[in-house]
Amino acid sequence: MIANDLDELPWNETDVPDVFITYDLRDIMTNNTESPSQPESLFSSSWNDTDTADIAGEYRQVSIIAIIAFIFGLLSFLISLTVWLVPLGVVGIIISLIAIFRIRNSDGLLAGSWFAQLGLCFCVITTVAMSVYMPYYQYRVRCEADLFFRSWFDTVCGENLPVALNYTSPFWNRKPDPHDTIDWWTKLPENKGLHNAMQNFVKNKLVRTLMALGDNAAISYYATERVYTAPDSDTVTIVYAVTFKPEDSQSPETFFVRMTGKRTINSADHKTVGWNLESIPNDVFVPEEFK
Secondary structure, three states: OHHHHHHHOOOOHHHOOHHHHOOOHHHHHHOOOOOOOOOOOOOOOOOOOHHHHHHHHOOOEEOHHHHHHHHHHHHHHHHHOOHHHHHHHHHHHHHHHHHHHHHHOOOOOEEOHHHHHHHHHHHHHHHHHHHHHHHHHHHHHHHHHHHHHHHHHHHHHOOOHHHHHHHHOOHHHOOOOOOOHHHHHHHOOOOHHHHHHHHHHHHOHHHHHHHHHHHHOEEEEEEEEEEEEEOOEEEEEEEEEEEEOOOOOOOOEEEEEEEEEEEEEOOOOOOOEEEEEEEOOOOOEOOHHHO
């Protein structure tokens, strides 16, 4: 009935709006079991879960070892504070290489290569930098120690005993002031500890020998036996050759002295550094190559 009424309407195809041209109105009315195809939506019955599976398949777990390598890379910058942390950089390099190897052999299941690569770069840079800087630093420390030891030799040979004795302490602990000779000798009898220290000092064989030689003693550097760097101090041991010409001989003679000094930081301000003798050798020695 409805279809016949539509046939009698004075419409022609040109009068139908464009939106209806695509579909045959009669087919829609008679075959209403199907509707024009529409774009699928989230609520469409034809929605497929394969897209969700593809998105989930793209997720890759970040390697825990890569994260640890990155953390070691950040911590490696602490190496600049002390040489004792250099092993931290070495361990970081090993962990970073392990992380990179596992990620590359995980068939795409693991991510985080950037973490591992950054950790590797940080560890390599800090470790190599300290490895280059440390020899230079120890060379400078050895030069400072050499100047300190030579100053002590000159002081003893010049018989400036108050100053020479106080080389066993950093300069900020030298009381009374050894450079004020009159005041120092005046206070010596009152200070039993200082008096005993002076007595032991002048009984030292090396001290007595250097005082006797005076300007006739020629001090020369022979070898560096040890340069040890700790977090708050440096210890240096240097061997010196003392050459002199005896009065009854035309040929000079030489003996060797092993000097050990320590470079420390003043605990009061944590900025000032000073040297002191670890001990004053009481005897001389002959190196193995001269025996």
